[in-house]
Amino acid sequence: MLLDSVIVAIVVAGAVAYLAWSFRPRRRAARLPASCSGCAQHK
Amino acid sequence: MSSVKDLGLHGSGEIAHVAGRGPLTQRLLAMGFLPGTRLRVVQVAPFGDPITVELDGWRVSLRLREADALQVKSTNGNGNGNGNGKGGHA
Amino acid sequence: MSSATLAPVRTASALVAVIGNPNTGKSSLFNALTGIRQQVGNYPGITVERKEGSCRLEDGEITLIDLPGTYSLAAMSADEQVIIDVLSGRQAETRTPSAVLCVVDASNLRRNLFLVSQVAETGLPVVVALNMIDEARQRGVTLDVPGLAARLGVPVVPTVAVRGEGLPELRRALSEALRSKNRFTPVAWPPAVVEARGIVADAAARSGRTCSDAEISRLLFDVEPPLAFGGMIEARARAHQILEGAGLDPVSAEAFLRYRHLDGLLGGVAKAEPTPEAARPYRIDRLFTHRLGGLLVFGAFMFLVFASVYWIARPVMDGIEWLFGKLGAWAGAALAGHPMLESLVVDGVISGVGGVIVFLPQILILFLFVAILEDSGYMARAAFLMDKVFSWTGLNGKSFVPMLSSFACAVPAIMTTRTIEDPKARLSTILVSPLMSCSARLPVYVLMIGAFIEPKYGPLWAGVALFAMHMLGLVVAIPIAFFINRFLLKLRPLPFILEMPPYRMPRALSVGRRMFLSGREFVVRAGTVIFAISIVIWALSYFPRPSTPNVDKSAALEQSILGRFGKAVQPVFAPAGFDWKTTVAVLAAFPAREVVVSTLGILYSAEDGDENAALKQQMAQAKWPDGRAVFTPATAAAIMVFFAFCLQCGSTMAVMAREASWKWAGFAFVYMTTLAWIAAVATYQIGRSLSG
Numbered sequence: 001m002l003l004d005s006v007i008v009a010i011v012v013a014g015a016v017a018y019l020a021w022s023f024r025p026r027r028r029a030a031r032l033p034a035s036c037s038g039c040a041q042h043k
Numbered sequence: 044m045s046s047v048k049d050l051g052l053h054g055s056g057e058i059a060h061v062a063g064r065g066p067l068t069q070r071l072l073a074m075g076f077l078p079g080t081r082l083r084v085v086q087v088a089p090f091g092d093p094i095t096v097e098l099d100g101w102r103v104s105l106r107l108r109e110a111d112a113l114q115v116k117s118t119n120g121n122g123n124g125n126g127n128g129k130g131g132h133a
Numbered sequence: 134m135s136s137a138t139l140a141p142v143r144t145a146s147a148l149v150a151v152i153g154n155p156n157t158g159k160s161s162l163f164n165a166l167t168g169i170r171q172q173v174g175n176y177p178g179i180t181v182e183r184k185e186g187s188c189r190l191e192d193g194e195i196t197l198i199d200l201p202g203t204y205s206l207a208a209m210s211a212d213e214q215v216i217i218d219v220l221s222g223r224q225a226e227t228r229t230p231s232a233v234l235c236v237v238d239a240s241n242l243r244r245n246l247f248l249v250s251q252v253a254e255t256g257l258p259v260v261v262a263l264n265m266i267d268e269a270r271q272r273g274v275t276l277d278v279p280g281l282a283a284r285l286g287v288p289v290v291p292t293v294a295v296r297g298e299g300l301p302e303l304r305r306a307l308s309e310a311l312r313s314k315n316r317f318t319p320v321a322w323p324p325a326v327v328e329a330r331g332i333v334a335d336a337a338a339r340s341g342r343t344c345s346d347a348e349i350s351r352l353l354f355d356v357e358p359p360l361a362f363g364g365m366i367e368a369r370a371r372a373h374q375i376l377e378g379a380g381l382d383p384v385s386a387e388a389f390l391r392y393r394h395l396d397g398l399l400g401g402v403a404k405a406e407p408t409p410e411a412a413r414p415y416r417i418d419r420l421f422t423h424r425l426g427g428l429l430v431f432g433a434f435m436f437l438v439f440a441s442v443y444w445i446a447r448p449v450m451d452g453i454e455w456l457f458g459k460l461g462a463w464a465g466a467a468l469a470g471h472p473m474l475e476s477l478v479v480d481g482v483i484s485g486v487g488g489v490i491v492f493l494p495q496i497l498i499l500f501l502f503v504a505i506l507e508d509s510g511y512m513a514r515a516a517f518l519m520d521k522v523f524s525w526t527g528l529n530g531k532s533f534v535p536m537l538s539s540f541a542c543a544v545p546a547i548m549t550t551r552t553i554e555d556p557k558a559r560l561s562t563i564l565v566s567p568l569m570s571c572s573a574r575l576p577v578y579v580l581m582i583g584a585f586i587e588p589k590y591g592p593l594w595a596g597v598a599l600f601a602m603h604m605l606g607l608v609v610a611i612p613i614a615f616f617i618n619r620f621l622l623k624l625r626p627l628p629f630i631l632e633m634p635p636y637r638m639p640r641a642l643s644v645g646r647r648m649f650l651s652g653r654e655f656v657v658r659a660g661t662v663i664f665a666i667s668i669v670i671w672a673l674s675y676f677p678r679p680s681t682p683n684v685d686k687s688a689a690l691e692q693s694i695l696g697r698f699g700k701a702v703q704p705v706f707a708p709a710g711f712d713w714k715t716t717v718a719v720l721a722a723f724p725a726r727e728v729v730v731s732t733l734g735i736l737y738s739a740e741d742g743d744e745n746a747a748l749k750q751q752m753a754q755a756k757w758p759d760g761r762a763v764f765t766p767a768t769a770a771a772i773m774v775f776f777a778f779c780l781q782c783g784s785t786m787a788v789m790a791r792e793a794s795w796k797w798a799g800f801a802f803v804y805m806t807t808l809a810w811i812a813a814v815a816t817y818q819i820g821r822s823l824s825g
Contacts, residue, residue: 004474008672011477015668022662023795064384066209066356067628072388073205074630075244085415086422086633090521095422095633100272100405101241102415102633104517106524109628 047084047096047105047113055083056115063112075099076113146187146196147311148228150219152252153236154245155202156634158264161643162236162294163199166304169646173654177225179556181212190308198230201554204244206251206347207355210555210627217359220255221348232258232310234303239269239276239291242403246285246395247388253317254347258310259287262303266291268635273408280402286318295640319346320394325379326386329353329372336368354387414510414635421514431518434511435537438502442495442541449494457487476675477668485667488725489660492784496545496655497648499538503549504647506534508639512552513631520629526611527618529629532562536610539569540603543785544659547792548651557624560793564801565614567785568606570777573726577776578602580730584749585769598770605777609808655788662787667724670695670783674721686735695721709775709813710768710821712757719772722781729776767820771813778809 050056058080061068075098076082085102086095095104153159164171167186174183184199200219201212208214215224222229233252237245242263253259261282263269269276282289288306292299322330333352337344340362344352352358352365353372373383381389420426461479468475506512512534520530531553538546543566550566553559570578578599587595618624674695679688690696699717706716714736722729730748737751755763780786780802789798 001471001473004471008473008477011482012668012672015665015672018665019662019669022665022790061385064356066207068384069207069354069356069388070205070209070628070630072385073207073247075247075392077385077388077392086418086517087424088422088517088521089424089428092521092524093517093629095517099241099244100407100411101244104513104520104629104631104633106520106629109630 045115045117047082047094047110047115048107050084050115050117050119052084052087054117054119055081056117056119057081058113059116060114061112062114067109068112071109071112074103081118082113082115146194147231148196148198149188149232149234149307149311150230150257151197151199151234151236152216152220152248153202154204154238154241154248154632156632157202157236157238157245158294159202159236160199161640162262162264162292163197164643164646165294165297165300167197169650169653171650176215176227179211179215181215181556182551183227188304188307190304192308195307195311197234198227203248205248206351207357208359210557212554212556214359217347217351220252220257221345223360230257232260232307234260234262234307236262236264236294239263239266240272240274242274242276243392243395243399246398247391250317250320250391250395251347251350253287254319254350255345256347258314259317260303260306260310261285261287261289262294262299263289263291264294266299267293267296268637271408272411273406275404275406277402281399284318284398284402287315295643318398320391322390323379323381325375325381326353326390329375332372332375333365333368336364337362340364350387354383356384414637415633417636418514418633421511422517427514427518431515434506434515438499438506438534439537439541441502442499442538442545446494446498446541450491453491453494454487457483457490460487473675473678477671480675481668481671485664485671485724488667488784489656489663492542492544492655493652495542496548497652499541499545499549500648500651501644503534503552504644505639507552508637508643510634510636513633516629516631517633524626524629526614527624527626528558528562528614529627530631532558535562535566536569539566539571542571542573543567543569543782544655544788545651547785547788548655550792555624555627557618557622558627560797561614561617561622561624563789563793564617564797564804565610567780567782567789567801567805568610568613568778570603570606571726573782574602574776576727576730578773580733580749581769581773584752585764585766589766598773602773602777605774609778613808658791659784659787662790663724663784666783666787670721670724673698687737690717690721690732690735706810706813708818709771709810710763710765710817711772711775711813712755712763714755715763715772719775719779719781724783726776726782729781765821765824767817767824770820771817774816775809775813778805778812780805 045056047056058076058078060078061071061076080098082096082098084094085097086104088094091107093104093106094110095102096110151159151163163184163186166188170188171184171186174185175181176183181201186197186199188195188197198219200216203213203216206213206217206220208217218224219227220230220233233255235249235252237249249259249261263276263278263281266276276291278289278291288310290299290303290306292303294300330349330353334344334349337349337352342362348360352360352369358365358369376383376386421430461483464478464483465475468478503512506515515533516530518530519533523529523532532550534552535546535550538549546566546569547563550559550562553562582595582598586598618626674690674693676693679692691700696717699720700713702720703711703713703716706719711719714733718729718732718736721732733752734748737748737755752764753762757763786798786802789801
């Protein structure tokens, strides 16, 4: 029964971790260099 | 000066001027809508909007609002608009 | 293929950008070169699809990056902006390409070369793939290919991507171009333009930027240039004055001069003598875009697509459910002595995996039809016919197919929004698609209407109610789309400029490949998330266990985290007439909407809810503490309305998260749940006062 609990705990923790990992913004949007500020005003 | 809107279905014309100073105008020009280009209205959507225009051997649809920028001289009855004014390039 | 004999002349995977006009078969060529060795992602910060793949050349591997199709580098939307950013090496997290593969429609050389001429100014080596050369010949276009290559100054390879013709030569040309730079014959700008370009280039240099010729062209000619720096505005103003002084209008100067240059290059090497064949691919349009006939044909096709996804997928889905049911039963037997593990495996894992796989038939069928409609060219006609309806929301006709497909299931529908190039229009279509009443909501409607509407009001009103529930989403989606576009996304109403390509016969290989790729993508990107969510919800509905063993499922659920949460949250839903069991059932439906019915079954102890008769009976008898019936027609209506508008569907959210981002999926969840709550409360209160 202990083994069961361990297995379940691992699986659930894994699922939660995976969800947390997929929540992070896909890639950190790189800050645009200042000279590119022009495009921001047009889009 | 009439616009493409006024040509009606199957009407042909030659572009006299592309009105407007914005990105849309530049896009139309880049696609080949230049003064001197011959075109023909080949389709009209059920509500009258958008329309499809044939020029240079290809077809493109535009809303009336955008097509309005294309000012044309009507050439109805002067043959269909398959060629352009520049001599048969592909 | 031994790379030992040829010394590798560059690092293992040079990046080659693939550009071209829309409808040139660029995607087909990309797929032909990369096979299924491709992956899809997003560019950071924007919902523009980023497609990369590997291609093996004689002397090594290259990475191809498929850029969005466009007619000109003068960008009109975020996805077009990406093109010039990637080519200039300014796109975050993307290397600068080492070469550009330009896919050109051989029947429309002049217009296609406009973009090529602009792109060549980046200084990158160029290879031109003269695609759909077979069609060109049929239509009477004669091309002197070697002559053309000589005039353009770059390799020109005739190809028929869908048949795999010309690919070996293309690969060789790419190797060659990466080894020895080439140069597309540059435009011979008149003196005024040279001077104007100089002014802009100097101003850029003074502020520390080195710009390629392509960027200088953009800075000088574009009404809305893609970049800015100190002193740019003044420099442009002076440069434009120079142009005007020479009789050139800055707005039309580039088009005029560039096309003149192209006409010069093409003279004598490209001739078009339209054959009777040329008109044939368009003849069907007389029917297909006819004011009346066109709409009828369109209706028939759309019905076919919708019916296929809705009904053909059904038996396959039932088969999958049966299969997983059997699997679950077997696993249950195998794990008999371990209730916790058994529940995890059966109710969590198997049910979770099954919940993902069960979507595949719908996705594959929908993508089959979408691929056929797109490859044949009909999709453009569909967008053309439907555009007016969408235009006043700020969207255009391209949003139609995703929205229609959402009536079957939003999951594949959201994936088909890829056809909408503009990221904001795509996002807004994604955000309203789940409002369409999908097939998973049907069990709830059928249960509620069957149990509480039909007995009291008869089959006619039951039918009306069912129809109304489906229409509800559509009617509400339009103003919401308008609101989202105008105020939230500040979508600049994009022009609707859509090419009507000649009708073509879709190719089985191309269609099949797209089906496979989209299926794979769903399983890998969304499926994993859906599975993880199923596990988490299982845990929330299983723990903590009641201390006495063999308690019935209803009591166990009541005690779980989910159950307690439902009871705690129930007061929020009281104004909508929900009791705690209904609330828990709605919450538990997050992994898949249909689960609400089986959960109600468990809670009303009707043994897994399959016996709808038993469930209906139990529900009809349910009473509040003060003796009033829990389920009245008003409650039933409120529950249906809530379900119509809510986003209790982890799969939809997972797909939204992958196609857009978790932020937007979260926003959709919040706005839809709020809308659902308001509508449900209103429905219940109005219904209650109407029935006295």
